[in-house]
Amino acid sequence: MNKNRLETFSDGVLAIIITIMVLELHVPAEPTWQSLLDELPTVFSYVLSFVYVGIYWNNHHHMLHLAGRISGGVLWANLHLLFWLSLFPFTTRWMNNAGLVKLPVLVYGLNLLLAAVAYYILKSTLIRQQGRHGPLELAMGQDWKGKGSPALYILGMGLTFVHPLLGLAVYTGVAAIWLIPDRRVERFIARS
Template identity: 60%
Template sequence: MGKGRLEAFSDGVIAIIITIMVLELQVPHDAAWASLLPLLPVLLSYVLSFVYVGIYWNNHHHMLAACRHVSGGALWANLHLLFWLSLFPFTTAWMGENHFAAAPTAAYGGVLLMAAVAYWILQRTLIGLDGAGSVLRRAVGSDWKGKLSPLLYALGIASTFWAPWFALLLYASVAVMWLVPDRRIEGVLPGMRDGQAPRGDD
């Protein structure tokens, strides 16, 4: 099964998610710079979520570029990922409007955690489709970032009830860790195009 429709559908959904998030930003009625101060938590929440959605879009693109085909199971795994990403606008707005209170910040972390789990499921599904010679499997290697991220999300969720600021710091740290596109996958793509055997790194 070709992967073109999956990529196009995913791109469209992610674009809508970003659009919904930016529409949640309410324009102040006052023209003074000071009128932006009450909106600062909302703006910071939006920036963090925009970065996260961008990271998922970027790595999703690289992941699909490294696989050769998809299946019905992969389509459902992809929809599972998109479901959790589609909750970003809601949890982002809830957290920002309530100035990073414990419950909204925990809910935000929960969505981050489930999106990470969904991405891992999709990744494993695509690796399984290509079998032992999977380019994606060789490129992913030990996947230390993929293993560390859920642990940091879980720690962030647990810490929201005594230090929400620490939870935000953890969420932002994971985003920084993933900001650079996955060079392991970028390294194997030229080999795929040239028909060479890929070289995987940890």
């Protein structure tokens, strides 16, 4: 199968996820600074989730750029990733509606962890399909961010039991790590 169809489908799903999240933003109840300040936690969690969707979109694009053919296993691995990403609007909304308390922040972290695991499965499926030392494996190298992120999500989930904002701080830190442009794939393509 041609990878363009997979990319187009995935882009569409990610666009819908972002649209659903933005529809959850509501204007302040009153035209006052205090009312605007009251909405800041909601805006922050939307921005965090938007950044995560953007990170996945960016890395998904780079990963598929090096993919050759697309097998049925890759299609299912991609759907698995999209499933966990599609829960971002739900877990984000629950965190907002509950007021950033323990269980919703913990579930948000679990959603982040499962999306990271699904991304790893998709990457591994693509690498296995290409064979050892294929373009994707060579471009990804050690992938310390990909390997370290799940551990940090688990740490954040643990810290959520101490205080939900500590967990949220770790989730934000992981997003910040991924915001640093990862040029491995671009460098690999330029060298090839």
